[in-house]
Amino acid sequence: MSMSQEEIEALMSGADDLEVDEQAEDTSTEVSDNDPICEEKADDSAEIDSPSDEIDINDILSGIDGIVDDEVTDDINVDDILSGIDGIVDDEKPVESSDSSVSKMESKIDDSQYPLPVSDENKVVNQLNEVADDSEEKASQIFDVLSFILDENADITKYNKNISEFIEKQTKLLESLSQKFPNVSVFNENLEESKELLNISKELGSKVDAENNKVFEAMELMQYHDINRQKIERVMAVIKKLSSYLNGIFEDDSGKAEVQIAKHISGDSHDIVDSDDIESLISEFSNE
Amino acid sequence: MRILIVDDSSTMRRIIGNVVQQLGIPKEDFDEAEDGVIAWKLFQDNNNYDVVLTDWNMPNMNGLELVKTIRAVDKKVPIVMITTEGGKGEVITALKAGVNNYIVKPFSAEILKEKLDGLVKV
Numbered sequence: 001m002s003m004s005q006e007e008i009e010a011l012m013s014g015a016d017d018l019e020v021d022e023q024a025e026d027t028s029t030e031v032s033d034n035d036p037i038c039e040e041k042a043d044d045s046a047e048i049d050s051p052s053d054e055i056d057i058n059d060i061l062s063g064i065d066g067i068v069d070d071e072v073t074d075d076i077n078v079d080d081i082l083s084g085i086d087g088i089v090d091d092e093k094p095v096e097s098s099d100s101s102v103s104k105m106e107s108k109i110d111d112s113q114y115p116l117p118v119s120d121e122n123k124v125v126n127q128l129n130e131v132a133d134d135s136e137e138k139a140s141q142i143f144d145v146l147s148f149i150l151d152e153n154a155d156i157t158k159y160n161k162n163i164s165e166f167i168e169k170q171t172k173l174l175e176s177l178s179q180k181f182p183n184v185s186v187f188n189e190n191l192e193e194s195k196e197l198l199n200i201s202k203e204l205g206s207k208v209d210a211e212n213n214k215v216f217e218a219m220e221l222m223q224y225h226d227i228n229r230q231k232i233e234r235v236m237a238v239i240k241k242l243s244s245y246l247n248g249i250f251e252d253d254s255g256k257a258e259v260q261i262a263k264h265i266s267g268d269s270h271d272i273v274d275s276d277d278i279e280s281l282i283s284e285f286s287n288e
Numbered sequence: 289m290r291i292l293i294v295d296d297s298s299t300m301r302r303i304i305g306n307v308v309q310q311l312g313i314p315k316e317d318f319d320e321a322e323d324g325v326i327a328w329k330l331f332q333d334n335n336n337y338d339v340v341l342t343d344w345n346m347p348n349m350n351g352l353e354l355v356k357t358i359r360a361v362d363k364k365v366p367i368v369m370i371t372t373e374g375g376k377g378e379v380i381t382a383l384k385a386g387v388n389n390y391i392v393k394p395f396s397a398e399i400l401k402e403k404l405d406g407l408v409k410v
Contacts, residue, residue: 139299147302216310216397219303223394226297230345230372 125236125243132232139225146215153208153215160208164201170194290334291318294327294342294354295370300393304341304370307397311404324349328357337365339407344371344382352385359386366407370395 116122174191181187264271273281291308295301301320308318319334321327325348331337340358344351355367366388371378374392382390389403 136298140302143299143302147306216306219306220394220396222299223303226295226300227372227393229297233345 125239128232128236128239132229135225135229139222143219143222146219149215150212153212156208157205160201160204164198164205167194167198167201171198289313289317289338290336292321292327292330292337292340292342293318294321294324294340294346294351296322296343296346298322300343300370304400307400308404310397311401323347324351324354324357327354331358339404340365340367341370342367344369344373344378352382355382355385355387368403368407370400 120126171191171194174187174194178184178187178191266272291313293301293304293308295304301322305315305318305320309315319330319337321330323346324342327340327342328349331340342351342354349357351369351371355369358365358367363386367386368389368391369382369387370391370393371382372393373379373382379390388407391399391403
């Protein structure tokens, strides 16, 4: 349920009083510190304080329909709420210790599973292709809407033309009647109304024409969909060529078995032990 | 006037079709094809098109190949290339292949109307 204007104003005036309250507090603080002559003014400010003390914003809010207290209380369990909503998947992974997570990440990198597994849906070219196709489909639907508007406008133009023709006939009839019977005021009055309606009908026609022009403009702008699709296709082509090149240049056709690689080598910027570290570690573990 | 509209983008085919309809040509009088292969088949089957409006970059058979294929059998039918290819080299290539006119996307409806009017009068 939405708030009425009165309710909004009531809420606003409550908020204004609160602002006055804050300003008054500021003023009184300054006054007490500085000028004794201003004590009277400070008292005045204190008087402003008094009505606002009685205003409780929660009371105002509770009196207004549709205002819900959205403060999260301790009783609310977010997991319970989420479990009740379709389509919410719990993809949060439990927190692991840093050592085990590093080793698992390395394992995932070795298995080509990091950052994303190389599945059809994760391949960049496939994703771009999907975007292009989806965009084409949606553009077609937008075009359906624009075509519908044009068709409807064509009907409006047709009906308006019929109405306009009828009013023109009536206007001519009323013109001849008012000329023959100038003393009958109703003919003149109806003639004026008829002329006014004719003008409205013409204005309606020009408004529909203007709307049609805007729809045609929108249709023209939709060419950018095709242009952007071709830009995506160009990126896809570059990625394919790059992929092919990288596969070629990094291809290992030596036939040698994969060697275990060193994790920390002298010259690395961190995690390198020096002689003292080694000595202290040996003494710590008492293997001398 | 019978018109063949060739473009792999359905949106573009509709945009072009819409302009053609604004020229007073009813929907029944133009055919659509999404690539050069389908267009060539329609061209052979009907063989009564007054104008061919074709895109350049399309799957299976591109617009340039379509133009060359049509020109091998029909030297007269007016062909307009409507494409995103805006390079001078591409325009020359298309003209050498046999297109009568060339429009770079995005284009205004007025431009297409002018070109079609010119072709129809010729």
